[in-house]
Amino acid sequence: xxxxxxxxxxxxxxxxxxxxxxxxxxxxxxxxxxxxxxxxxxxxxxxxxxxxxxxxxxxxxxxxxxxxxxxxxxxxxxxxxxxxxxxxxxxxxxxxxxxxxxxxxxxxxxxxxxxxxxxxxxxxxxxxxxxxxxxxxxxxxxxxxxxxxxxxxxxxxxxxxxxxxxxxxxxxxxxxxxxxxxxxxxxxxxxxxxxxxxxxxxxxxxxxxxxxxxxxxxxxxxxxxxxxxxxxxxxx
Amino acid sequence: xxxxxxxxxxxxxxxxxxxxxxxxxxxxxxxxxxxxxxxxxxxxxxxxxxxxxxxxxxxxxxxxxxxxxxxxxxxxxxxxxxxxxxxxxxxxxxxxxxxxxxxxxxxxxxxxxxxxxxxxxxxxxxxxxxxxxxxxxxxxxxxxxxxxxxxxxxxxxxxxxxxxxxxxxxxxxxxxxxxxxxxxxxxxxxxxxxxxxxxxxxxxxxxxxxxxxxxxxxxxxxxxxxxxxxxxxxxx
Amino acid sequence: xxxxxxxxxxxxxxxxxxxxxxxxxxxxxxxxxxxxxxxxxxxxxxxxxxxxxxxxxxxxxxxxxxxxxxxxxxxxxxxxxxxxxxxxxxxxxxxxxxxxxxxxxxxxxxxxxxxxxxxxxxxxxxxxxxxxxxxxxxxxxxxxxxxxxxxxxxxxxxxxxxxxxxxxxxxxxxxxxxxxxxxxxxxxxxxxxxxxxxxxxxxxxxxxxxxxxxxxxxxxxxxxxxxxxxxxxxxx
Amino acid sequence: xxxxxxxxxxxxxxxxxxxxxxxxxxxxxxxxxxxxxxxxxxxxxxxxxxxxxxxxxxxxxxxxxxxxxxxxxxxxxxxxxxxxxxxxxxxxxxxxxxxxxxxxxxxxxxxxxxxxxxxxxxxxxxxxxxxxxxxxxxxxxxxxxxxxxxxxxxxxxxxxxxxxxxxxxxxxxxxxxxxxxxxxxxxxxxxxxxxxxxxxxxxxxxxxxxxxxxxxxxxxxxxxxxxxxxxxxxxx
DNA sequence: TATGAATGAGGGTTCATTCAT
DNA sequence: CATGAATGAACCCTCATTCAT
Numbered sequence: 011x012x013x014x015x016x017x018x019x020x021x022x023x024x025x026x027x028x029x030x031x032x033x034x035x036x037x038x039x040x041x042x043x044x045x046x047x048x049x050x051x052x053x054x055x056x057x058x059x060x061x062x063x064x065x066x067x068x069x070x071x072x073x074x075x076x077x078x079x080x081x082x083x084x085x086x087x088x089x090x091x092x093x094x095x096x097x098x099x100x101x102x103x104x105x106x107x108x109x110x111x112x113x114x115x116x117x118x119x120x121x122x123x124x125x126x127x128x129x130x131x132x133x134x135x136x137x138x139x140x141x142x143x144x145x146x147x148x149x150x151x152x153x154x155x156x157x158x159x160x161x162x163x164x165x166x167x168x169x170x171x172x173x174x175x176x177x178x179x180x181x182x183x184x185x186x187x188x189x190x191x192x193x194x195x196x197x198x199x200x201x202x203x204x205x206x207x208x209x210x211x212x213x214x215x216x217x218x219x220x221x222x223x224x225x226x227x228x229x230x231x232x233x234x235x236x237x238x239x240x241x242x243x244x245x246x
Numbered sequence: 247x248x249x250x251x252x253x254x255x256x257x258x259x260x261x262x263x264x265x266x267x268x269x270x271x272x273x274x275x276x277x278x279x280x281x282x283x284x285x286x287x288x289x290x291x292x293x294x295x296x297x298x299x300x301x302x303x304x305x306x307x308x309x310x311x312x313x314x315x316x317x318x319x320x321x322x323x324x325x326x327x328x329x330x331x332x333x334x335x336x337x338x339x340x341x342x343x344x345x346x347x348x349x350x351x352x353x354x355x356x357x358x359x360x361x362x363x364x365x366x367x368x369x370x371x372x373x374x375x376x377x378x379x380x381x382x383x384x385x386x387x388x389x390x391x392x393x394x395x396x397x398x399x400x401x402x403x404x405x406x407x408x409x410x411x412x413x414x415x416x417x418x419x420x421x422x423x424x425x426x427x428x429x430x431x432x433x434x435x436x437x438x439x440x441x442x443x444x445x446x447x448x449x450x451x452x453x454x455x456x457x458x459x460x461x462x463x464x465x466x467x468x469x470x471x472x473x474x475x476x477x478x479x480x481x482x
Numbered sequence: 483x484x485x486x487x488x489x490x491x492x493x494x495x496x497x498x499x500x501x502x503x504x505x506x507x508x509x510x511x512x513x514x515x516x517x518x519x520x521x522x523x524x525x526x527x528x529x530x531x532x533x534x535x536x537x538x539x540x541x542x543x544x545x546x547x548x549x550x551x552x553x554x555x556x557x558x559x560x561x562x563x564x565x566x567x568x569x570x571x572x573x574x575x576x577x578x579x580x581x582x583x584x585x586x587x588x589x590x591x592x593x594x595x596x597x598x599x600x601x602x603x604x605x606x607x608x609x610x611x612x613x614x615x616x617x618x619x620x621x622x623x624x625x626x627x628x629x630x631x632x633x634x635x636x637x638x639x640x641x642x643x644x645x646x647x648x649x650x651x652x653x654x655x656x657x658x659x660x661x662x663x664x665x666x667x668x669x670x671x672x673x674x675x676x677x678x679x680x681x682x683x684x685x686x687x688x689x690x691x692x693x694x695x696x697x698x699x700x701x702x703x704x705x706x707x708x709x710x711x712x713x714x715x716x717x718x
Numbered sequence: 719x720x721x722x723x724x725x726x727x728x729x730x731x732x733x734x735x736x737x738x739x740x741x742x743x744x745x746x747x748x749x750x751x752x753x754x755x756x757x758x759x760x761x762x763x764x765x766x767x768x769x770x771x772x773x774x775x776x777x778x779x780x781x782x783x784x785x786x787x788x789x790x791x792x793x794x795x796x797x798x799x800x801x802x803x804x805x806x807x808x809x810x811x812x813x814x815x816x817x818x819x820x821x822x823x824x825x826x827x828x829x830x831x832x833x834x835x836x837x838x839x840x841x842x843x844x845x846x847x848x849x850x851x852x853x854x855x856x857x858x859x860x861x862x863x864x865x866x867x868x869x870x871x872x873x874x875x876x877x878x879x880x881x882x883x884x885x886x887x888x889x890x891x892x893x894x895x896x897x898x899x900x901x902x903x904x905x906x907x908x909x910x911x912x913x914x915x916x917x918x919x920x921x922x923x924x925x926x927x928x929x930x931x932x933x934x935x936x937x938x939x940x941x942x943x944x945x946x947x948x949x950x951x952x953x954x
Numbered sequence: 955t956a957t958g959a960a961t962g963a964g965g966g967t968t969c970a971t972t973c974a975t
Numbered sequence: 976c977a978t979g980a981a982t983g984a985a986c987c988c989t990c991a992t993t994c995a996t
Contacts, residue, residue, distance in 0.1 A: 023977090039367055041277040045970060055978055061969060123366075130359075130366035132423040133274060140427040148428055169429065170445045174414050179423075181413030184420040187368040191376040192384055193405060209406045213453040220452035259959080281987060291961050296988060399974090487919060495956090511839055513749040517991060527957055532992060539947040595838075602831075604895040612899040620900055641901065642917045646886050649893075653885030656892040659840040663848040665877060666854055681878045685925045692924035731981080753966060768967060770980090836976050 024062050026052040031059075032075045036120035039127055040070055067133075074128065074135040077121040079142050084118070085111045097157040098215065104151060105179055105214075106207035112183040113198050126184055151176060158218045167223055174217065178210045255411040262300045265353070267309045272356035275363050276306055307371040310364065313357035314379045320354070321347045323386050333393040334451065337411070340387055342443040344415045349434050362420055387412060389393075394454045403459045410453065412477075414446045484700055496534050503531075503545045508592035511599055512542055539605075546607040548601065549593040550615050556590070557583045569629040569686065576623055577651055577686075578679035584655040585670050594676040623648060630690045639695055646689065650682045732759070732770045734760040737825070739767075739781045744828035747835050748778055748836055779843040782836065785829035786851045793819045795858050805865040806923065809883070813922075814915040816887045821906050834892055859884060866926045875931045882925065886918045 034043045045059045047065055052058070063069040091103045112122060115148065128136050151172045156163040179241035182189065182198075189196060196202065267289035270279045281295045281302055288294070299305040325339040348358055364372050387408045392399040395407065417424065418434075424430065432438065502524035506515045517531045524530070536539040563575045584594060600608050623644045626636040631643065654661065654670075661668060668674065697702055737759035742751045753767045753774055760766070771777040797811040820830055836844050859880045864871040867879065890897065890906075897904065904910065 039275075039277070041275065044968085046968095056970095056980095057972080057978065061977070066970065127366045129420055129423055130363045136423060137427065140424055144424060145428060170442075171449065173417065173425075174446065174449050177417030178410050178413045180421065181409065181416060183414060184365055185413075187365055187372060188376055188380060189409070191373065192381060206406075210410065213407065213410050213457060216456040217449040217453040220455075221449060257959085282986085284986085292963095292987095293961065293989080294959090297961090302987065511747075511749070513747065516989085518989095528959095528991095529957065529993080533956070538991065599838045601895055602835045602891055608895060609899065612896055616896060617900060641916075643921065645889065645897075646906050646918065647923050649889030650885045652893060653881065656837055657885075657888060659837055659844060660848055660852060661881070663845065664853060678878075682882065684881065685882050685929060688752060688928040689921040689925040691928075693921065729980085752964085754964085764966095764984095765968080765982065766980090769982095774966065 021062070021129055023052070023054050023058060027054055027058060027062060027069070028073060028076055030037075031069050032077050032118070032120040032124070035070060035073055036123040040066075040131075040133075071133065071135045073120075074124055074133070075138065077118065077124055080118045081111065081121040082143055084114075084116070097154050098211075100154045101158065101175070101214065102207065102211045104154060105175070105210050106204070108176075108179045109182070109203050109207050109210075112179070113203055122183060131186065148172065148176075155218065158215070159221060162222060164223055167221060170216055171214075171221055175210070175214045178214070182206070248400075257298070259288070259290050259294055261303070263290055263294060263298060264309060264312055267305050268354070268356040268360070271306060271309055272359040272363075276302075276367075276369065306369065307374065308362055309356075310371045310375055311378065313354055313360055314375055316354040317347045317350065317357045317381075318379060320350065320352070323383055332445075333390050336390050337394065337450065338443065338447045340390060341411070341415055341446050342440070344412070345418070345439050345446075346441050348415065348419045349439055358419060365420065384408065384412075391454065394451070395457060398458060400459045403457060406455055407450075407457055411446070411450045414449065418442070460478055493534070495524070495526050495530060495615055497527055498544060499530060499534060499541070500548055503541050504549050504590070504592040504596070507542060507599075508595040509543055512538075512603075512605075543605065543607045545592075546596055546605070547610065549590065549596055550611055552590045553583065553586075553593040554615055556586075558589070569626050570683075571627045573630065573647070573686065574627060574683045575691065577647070577682050578676070580648075580651045580680050581654070581675050581682075584651070585675055594655060601656065620644065620648075627690065630687070631693060634694060636695055639693060643686075643690055647682070647686045650685070654678070729770070731760070731762050731766055735762055735766060735770060735777070735791050736781060739777050740785055740817055740826070740828040740832070743778060743781055744831040746833075748774075748839075775841075778841065780844065781828075782832055782843045782847055783850065785826055785832055786847055788826040789819045789822065789829045790851060790855075792822065792824070795855055805862050806919075808862045809866065809922065810915065810919045812862060813883070813887055814912070816884070817890070817911050817915050817918075820887070820891045824831060829893060830914065837892065839840055856880065856884075860894065866923070867929060872931045875929060879922075879926060879929055883918070884924045886921070890914070 027048065031043075031048045033051065034048045037043070038047075043066075046056060048069075049056050049058050055061075059066060059069055063072065069232060082187075085107055095103075114122075125139075128139070153167050155171045155175065156168050159167060263284065267279075267284045269287065270284045270291055274281070274283075283293060285292050285294055299308060315389060321343040323340050323343050324336065325343045327336055327339045331339075338477075341356075350358075361375075364375070388404050391406050391408045391411065395403060434442075499520065503515075503520045505523065506520045509515075510519075515538075516526060520541075521528050523531050527533075531538060531541055535544065557579055563572060567575075586594075597611075600611070624640050627643045627647065628640050631639060670678075735756065737750075739756045741759065742756045745751070746755075751774075754764055756777075757764050757766055767774060767777055771780065791816040795812050795815050796808065796814045799808055803811075818853045822830075833847075836847070860876050863879050863883065864876050867875060906914075
């Protein structure tokens with residue numbers, strides 16, 4: 011009550027709530043999380059959420075923004091590599107940093123779970139997240155992939171290959187419940203993460219080295235025909 | 247007793263509930279879904295769920311199993327290919343059937359959303375699903391991959407490569423909300439799905455052709471060096 | 483199903499239900515007992531109770547009658563003592579037999595718990611029970627007490643002393659939950675029951691030996707005055 | 719904080735609920751009583767019980783304790799008698815106060831029915847009640863009885879005689895439904911209660927005056943003989 | 955005669971929200 | 976500014992009962 015720092019932080023309660031809510035939303039999901047539990051952990055009154063944020067949903071939106079902002083600050087897109095480094099090294103760095111972020115277990119590691127939940131049930135907050143966080147990284151990867159493809163790079167091929175690369179990383183994030191049940195021997199300590207990064211990088215590099223425009227693929231003859239006619243005419 | 251005389255309605259209510267529950271669980275998630283709404287859509291009494299399934303959770307478990315089972319029966323991983331078909335063709339079939347399952351929009355198309363929700367918040371039902379549905383498919387893919395790797399196949403390499411393949415497919419499953427926002431031009435009609443299958447298959451085949459086992463405990467000296475210079479020196 | 487005795491017992495289900503219901507009602511009480519559980523134990527259909535007895539309440543009424551009938555048959559009021567035995571012996575027999583009945587643990591020992599529950603919440607069935615079972619025993623005890631009081635016996639004194647005797651026995655029946663918590667060392671095996679019977683008999687005999695009409699009691703002066711004026715004028 | 723300014727309504731709702739719950743629990747029993755009805759009578763919201771007491775069971779526990787406490791405060795066992803009063807007078811006061819409690823019809827008269835129900839189906843609350851309310855009174859009576867027995871007092875004899883005394887009182891509590899049917903002429907107005915107290919006191923005093931310890935393991939030869947001849951020979 | 959699927963009222967409880975203080 | 980007692984809608988589930996077979 012007679013907190014000495016109270017005057018300089020008129021919204022200390024607000025920030026505490028934001029932190030507590032991050033925990034609870036990540037643990038329980040939006041629905042299962044209760045305002046009571048959030049307030050309890052924040053040491054705030056039961057009415058604090060409604061007072062400071064209006065309602066539970068508005069609190070959630072701010073929590074998501076806040077969590078991803080924090081994650082972005084911890085792992086900046088530049089990854090500490092000089093922009094002029096070779097594409098191979100940049101790909102390796104991209105993959106490894108992504109994995110490290112995913113398996114991070116720091117105090118603000120909520121963003122992972124929050125994002126998975128967002129995939130299952132997107133909210134309005136996702137638009138901002140894609141715009142501010144994901145699209146820049148997507149562009150960065152596209153640059154690396156385009157450089158590796160060299161003359162073969164078409165927008166479609168770059169996009170498809172970028173997705174192939176990023177999917178291998180995200181997969182461990184999104185499907186951990188299944189992977190854990192399927193392969194209980196996997197541990198995801200630092201050594202395994204390094205090894206994983208090596209595998210994904212090598213796998214992708216081999217693939218990129220031989221990648222050609224999609225029309226070279228051979229689906230069933232009928233499907234192939236369709237694909238040709240439809241894709242060749244698409245502009246973007 | 248007189249079962250054969252009313253084979254048309256052995257338990258029509260049960261099946262209707264299963265269908266309605268699939269819809270509602272997919273739309274709202276387990277928590278937010280209400281027994282009332284499920285019964286309303288099924289045209290059944292509010293007590294019907296408890297009578298036929300015991301409780302909400304048991305109903306959910308059966309819904310999940312039922313949905314995945316139905317999807318796998320509709321698009322079998324082999325897509326009608328004889329077991330003796332070449333590994334390349336079987337890989338192509340595996341990828342395409344998986345994509346078709348994911349992007350299916352039939353009356354049982356709930357399984358997609360259900361599984362994504364299950365990833366965000368696993369329930370007890372996931373254990374059974376992994377055991378009965380996912381592990382068999384995982385084994386199937388491992389067989390294909392092992393055959394493609396030939397003499398280079400080690401258990402670890404097979405596992406890593408299988409995950410790399412399946413991740414490229416699942417990604418479209420799990421991150422559709424992000425992909426849709428990132429690349430609004432992607433439509434996922436049958437033609438694009440064929441093209442996608444072609445890309446993933448080719449990408450993976452190229453990679454598999456050159457894949458080698460990464461040293462299990464220590465990354466290769468070269469990779470290790472790179473890691474040092476780029477990432478390992480990052481603070482925190 | 484193809485029970486050979488079925489034809490000769492067209493209401494075997496009825497009797498099985500009656501037995502099962504006795505158990506369940508004694509264990510759970512009327513409210514908490516469920517028709518489902520009763521039918522389950524009786525191996526009967528869920529609708530059997532309504533079919534055979536109309537509803538749950540009618541079943542309960544028959545159960546109570548049935549249970550007390552059985553108890554009465556097991557411990558007939560005569561207690562095996564010749565009617566001409568001395569009053570002291572008859573009192574001792576009355577007390578001991580009552581205690582034995584109370585602490586009986588045979589397969590039909592439901593009647594005890596059922597009666598305690600009936601005290602807590604009397605039903606219509608209680609009237610018949612009092613008329614058929616309790617009043618005869620009450621009369622028997624009154625005869626013994628009257629004989630012991632001899633010339634001092636007035637209807638009021640006989641009644642009061644009878645209640646004093648019977649209360650000491652019933653007490654162990656009705657308050658067992660409290661007695662068990664208050665004096666955990668009491669075990670109520672056969673030896674203790676004999677000792678208990680001895681105590682109650684001696685205690686009562688001493689009291690009866692000196693009992694006089696109630697007006698000899700000495701409440702507080704004020705209360706005594708009241709009591710005198712009011713009681714002396716009552717007729718019955 | 720500002721507690722003293724609204725001392726009239728520190729938690730009026732709580733107290734109102736406690737009262738209403740006492741009524742409803744006494745009338746219907748724990749199971750049959752509904753939170754809805756309790757709240758309706760208390761003029762409170764349906765959620766008030768959970769807010770103030772946690773759940774129905776916790777409310778019941780507090781009701782039981784509260785009711786017995788109030789009854790004991792209204793009619794203290796000593797009835798205002800100085801601790802140094804003669805044992806006879808203290809016994810008389812104990813008996814009379816007990817009867818007055820039992821037959822009280824004030825606004826807190828629930829405790830009677832509540833306790834009878836507790837005998838029929840003990841709950842966890844009974845433990846606390848025995849510990850806090852009943853055991854102290856039991857000790858008080860034991861002191862009186864021990865004094866009256868004088869040199870003959872052994873722990874077993876004191877216990878048995880105390881139970882004999884208290885049973886005569888409790889009997890009217892526990893068996894009122896039967897007594898009412900057996901002796902409809904009994905009215906239990908204040909005059910009859912005084913008379914009843916006088917009878918029980920005198921009956922017990924006479925008995926105590928002559929009470930002797932029964933041999934603990936084996937009944938006295940004489941009593942044993944009687945038992946043999948009368949009861950022990952009965953079959954089953 | 956007996957069944958069991960289906961009913962619907964009502965149970966206790968939870969929870970986000972409000973409002974007088 | 977902040978509180979916490981109070982709210983009422985809605986949750987899942989249970990149960991005695993019914994009715995077509």
